Amino acid sequence: MKNRTVLPNLYIGVLLALTYVPILLVIIYSFNASRISSMWSGFSISWYGALLRDRSIFDALRNSVVLATLASVCAAVVGTLGAVGMSRVKWKANGAVEYISILPIMIPEIILGMVFIVFFALIGIPFGFPALVVGHTMFCIPYVFLMVKARLAGMDKSYIEAAKDLGASELRAFYDITFPLLRPAIISGMLLSFAMSMDDVIISMFLTNAESNTLPLKIYTQLRTGVTPKTNALCALMFAFTLLMGGLSFWVGRRAQNRD
Amino acid sequence: MTENTRKARGLRAIHLTVLPIYLTTLLFVVGPMAYMIALSFMTRAERWGVTAVFTIDNYINIFQPIYLNTFVQSIRLALLSTALIALFGYPFGYFMAKLSPKWRKAVSFLLIVPFWTSSLMRLYGWIIIFRANGTLDGILMGLGITGEPLRLLYTYPAVVVGMVYVLVPFMIFAVYSSAEKMDWSLVEAARDLGASRLQAFLTVSLKLTLPGLLSGVILTFIPSMGLFFIADILGGNKVVLVGSVIQEQLMRSRNWPFAAALAAMLMLMTTLFIYLYRKITKVKDLEGLL
Numbered sequence: 001m002k003n004r005t006v007l008p009n010l011y012i013g014v015l016l017a018l019t020y021v022p023i024l025l026v027i028i029y030s031f032n033a034s035r036i037s038s039m040w041s042g043f044s045i046s047w048y049g050a051l052l053r054d055r056s057i058f059d060a061l062r063n064s065v066v067l068a069t070l071a072s073v074c075a076a077v078v079g080t081l082g083a084v085g086m087s088r089v090k091w092k093a094n095g096a097v098e099y100i101s102i103l104p105i106m107i108p109e110i111i112l113g114m115v116f117i118v119f120f121a122l123i124g125i126p127f128g129f130p131a132l133v134v135g136h137t138m139f140c141i142p143y144v145f146l147m148v149k150a151r152l153a154g155m156d157k158s159y160i161e162a163a164k165d166l167g168a169s170e171l172r173a174f175y176d177i178t179f180p181l182l183r184p185a186i187i188s189g190m191l192l193s194f195a196m197s198m199d200d201v202i203i204s205m206f207l208t209n210a211e212s213n214t215l216p217l218k219i220y221t222q223l224r225t226g227v228t229p230k231t232n233a234l235c236a237l238m239f240a241f242t243l244l245m246g247g248l249s250f251w252v253g254r255r256a257q258n259r260d
Numbered sequence: 261m262t263e264n265t266r267k268a269r270g271l272r273a274i275h276l277t278v279l280p281i282y283l284t285t286l287l288f289v290v291g292p293m294a295y296m297i298a299l300s301f302m303t304r305a306e307r308w309g310v311t312a313v314f315t316i317d318n319y320i321n322i323f324q325p326i327y328l329n330t331f332v333q334s335i336r337l338a339l340l341s342t343a344l345i346a347l348f349g350y351p352f353g354y355f356m357a358k359l360s361p362k363w364r365k366a367v368s369f370l371l372i373v374p375f376w377t378s379s380l381m382r383l384y385g386w387i388i389i390f391r392a393n394g395t396l397d398g399i400l401m402g403l404g405i406t407g408e409p410l411r412l413l414y415t416y417p418a419v420v421v422g423m424v425y426v427l428v429p430f431m432i433f434a435v436y437s438s439a440e441k442m443d444w445s446l447v448e449a450a451r452d453l454g455a456s457r458l459q460a461f462l463t464v465s466l467k468l469t470l471p472g473l474l475s476g477v478i479l480t481f482i483p484s485m486g487l488f489f490i491a492d493i494l495g496g497n498k499v500v501l502v503g504s505v506i507q508e509q510l511m512r513s514r515n516w517p518f519a520a521a522l523a524a525m526l527m528l529m530t531t532l533f534i535y536l537y538r539k540i541t542k543v544k545d546l547e548g549l550l
Contacts, residue, residue, distance in 0.1 A: 015352055023382060078280040089274055107482065110523070111526060115292035141284065195376045199376075215378075246372055
């Protein structure tokens with residue numbers, strides 16, 4: 001029996017290791033002393049210093065973080081309300097709205113970017129930050145909505161009924177019972193939204209203007225026009241941040257599981 | 261809105277909860293989509309913008325060999341990437357479901373971290389690997405397998421590797437969520453009744469994990485039709501996809517009606533492929549979408 005699991009486990013191990021090779025290489029080269037990133041010429045942390053002195057990268061980082069925060073918060077509100085509401089208000093259009101509302105993550109991103117740019121120009125949403133917030137919110141809503149909806153489906157409705165039997169109002173029952181039970185799903189949906197927003201290239205490329213560069217756009221430009229180890233240093237720091245976020249969401253998920 | 265007004269309105273207040281999603285969906289999904297389709301039938305204005313003169317020229321233009329070719333290239337790349345992703349991702353997700361719960365958690369964490377890492381950073385890693393005298397050349401030449409740099413960067417294989425690498429987690433998670441729920445005793449039953457390992461896999465396991473495989477295929481095929489920046493970064497300008505053409509028409513040529521027609525066509529193709537695929541595989545429910 002032992003033998004039979006060796007190969008599958010080896011397969012998983014090798015593929016996982018391969019997954020990390022490109023990431024590790026980027027991090028390793030961030031400590032490269034040479035300016036030409038393809039030549040290794042000794043260890044140095046000078047690029048991290050150069051990174052910290054680069055204002056434009058800081059601006060891009062700030063833009064990205066603010067944008068991702070706003071988009072995931074808006075998505076959390078709309079998505080949660082929508083999922084909870086649709087479980088209670090049985091309107092005929094619910095099915096159609098649900099299907100259409102998750103379209104933004106179901107169609108190729110380029111199409112979404114294309115429809116946003118022409119439509120925003122039509123109705124006059126200014127490009128740059130306002131357009132970015134609307135655009136990102138729209139592709140974040142489905143993540144929250146689907147996660148909350150899944151959680152609602154698996155929820156024991158008798159708690160809410162019990163609360164109501166004991167005299168709790170609709171709102172009270174929501175605050176005391178439904179919301180705490182949904183919280184892990186909302187948080188995971190928001191974290192996923194945040195990550196997706198922080199990583200988005202295509203939609204942002206279309207909706208941005210000269211003043212509101214985002215971090216992925218900045219990196220994208222550098223990858224196309226020429227990179228320095230400063231880009232590596234930036235990527236390495238972002239990776240550290242992702243690890244932190246990943247650990248956090250893992251911890252949130254674990255706590256939710258333990259509670260069930 | 262305050263608590264009081266909500267309470268005062270009683271039951272009707274609950275209707276307000278669905279309003280945001282109804283409104284945003286209508287305004288920012290239905291509206292833009294409808295406008296894209298309308299735009300694709302409009303005429304480009306002489307200098308700037310569009311005029312509302314009906315035409316189907318934009319669609320006819322797509323059939324010029326130069327544009328048709330980008331569609332063919334995009335579909336070919338998407339099909340090839342999806343097939344490779346299924347090939348590599350399916351066994352991974354399937355084997356992963358067989359691990360002990362502790363290891364499953366560890367492996368899914370190790371998968372999520374790169375998945376959440378900026379895809380640009382991961383692609384940058386492949387630039388380092390593929391470029392002339394880069395990591396891969398270093399290893400191959402060091403081992404004496406090749407005598408000179410392979411110059412893989414800015415080639416078709418490099419783009420395929422990039423696509424597979426970025427999208428394979430979708431497949432793994434979709435297959436895994438299907439395989440995890442599977443009743444393994446059915447496989448044992450098949451084995452007890454005399455089925456070989458392969459027979460048991462084909463008749464039981466594969467069938468039961470098919471929904472996962474299907475949603476994995478959809479989840480990878482759809483984005484792969486539009487991920488033009490991977491082709492841009494790893495393929496230089498050698499691999500031109502529909503996405504790049506749409507972007508160019510939008511940002512540089514400023515021919516919005518044509519860009520809209522291209523996007524509508526891409527949307528149609530994607531939907532068609534998925535429809536056909538579902539028809540052929542006859543699976544209805546999607547699994548592991550998230």
